[in-house]
Amino acid sequence: MAIQQRAEGLDGPAACPHARAETDCAGCKVRAVSICAALDASELGSLEALAEDVHYDEKQTILLQGDEADAVYNVTQGTVRLYKLLPDGRRQIVGFLLPGDFMGLALSDHYAFSADAVEPVAACRFARSAFSSLVDEKPHLLRRLHEAATHELSLAQDHMVLLGRRTADEKVATFLIALRERWRRLGGSLVTIPLPMTRLDIADYLGLTLETVSRTISKFARSKMLLVVPDGVRLLDPTRIEALAAD
């Protein structure tokens, strides 16, 4: 089952956040879908020299908003939530990272959001200064980074539409369809959508409460649009969900 597949490959108990391990870009499963695809074999070598393989446990913090941005990351396994907090604790999740996704596009001095592991995560970590120098040397890597940033910006604008103008039903449906598409690109199923994040995570991503998310998913299940399975949902009538998610 697709859900279990994602948990495989985590090499043993070495889930320490700073485990040094030899990085193997050539054999990297997510290279084709990541920033690294911009590089040729020799450039990959210089990137590999910079990379440090790091692992994080479920719920472990990867970085905090406001901290000095001393590294950028490329997620290779697991799911990461990126979020911002208001002073009183209200949280808005601004995105989920899946394998192949890059964190730290801004190359700025301080992180603009916090990040932690939704489930066990593996990532390539690059010292910011070294990565930044590499970017300065390789304009096409910068171009790729810029493309990634503007793609992110476009997704952010789509998410604004969702947060500002869509109903709870539409929000949940849109979330499921978009997530299905992302898993599909990573070789996932078209009908079973893994949901490694909690209902609260989904709620904080969609601008809802966890109860509303739960009720909405239950309603979809009651009307036979989907089936709730452990750590995910299975779409029974994708057409109706897609209709709710339209545009």
Add this chain to the structure above:
Amino acid sequence: MAIQQRAEGLDGPAACPHARAETDCAGCKVRAVSICAALDASELGSLEALAEDVHYDEKQTILLQGDEADAVYNVTQGTVRLYKLLPDGRRQIVGFLLPGDFMGLALSDHYAFSADAVEPVAACRFARSAFSSLVDEKPHLLRRLHEAATHELSLAQDHMVLLGRRTADEKVATFLIALRERWRRLGGSLVTIPLPMTRLDIADYLGLTLETVSRTISKFARSKMLLVVPDGVRLLDPTRIEALAAD
């Protein structure tokens, strides 16, 4: 008064969207705050050769989502709204552009949003192909573009927090304080905030209805936090508004 200042300088009745006019980058009032600040005098010359001075009337469409992206723009005067529409007509404004702001950061094939003039607008228009070539030749221009894109992304994430997790009062207060800061950088007043956009525009930016925006502003006025003036507001008690906008 700051509000009238912004209307000045529009050269006469030539408000046709494609009026050719000699562009004068060296004497440009918004150069220091725009993308163009990345260029030296000689580079400015090659940019100037590409630039076309265009004007738009109030409410005039500048570009439409989905259209082939044949140009990028730098706004020099006026205010532009960027927005996305849902199939049933619901609208989310994803941003307002003020003088100095760049439109078309993505350098992509098709526009991701629509844009029209809130009030009379003047802009420098660059053919995308020519601009893209210039970017390829000048890595530091690309770097500047990337910085602008990641800054936009950061603002977009802040806006997600606002849309997903803030109350109507907080939304309006945050909008006013952020807009004041933007006008201030352009030499505007600290107490009078010009609001060239309608209540409906503000509502569609904040994920509210125009009635809620109007009521909220009236409430702020009733509690002596601000004074409603023609085409804007004057802050009487900035501290309390800032408190509502905190973080």
Add this chain to the structure above:
DNA sequence: CGTCAGCTTGACTCATCTCAACTAGGGTGG
């Protein structure tokens, strides 16, 4: 076997929306 985090469901509340009436300017044409 008890505890606890995650999830579901119900009953009730409330912030915001909807519908509607009314006011104030600004522009236009008779």
Add this chain to the structure above:
DNA sequence: CCACCCTAGTTGAGATGAGTCAAGCTGACG
């Protein structure tokens, strides 16, 4: 020059989608 209209804004009264509070369920884990 005034009457009309149209857009923008304000305000009220009532409706409602989503939130809040609370109880209970379930499976994982020590």
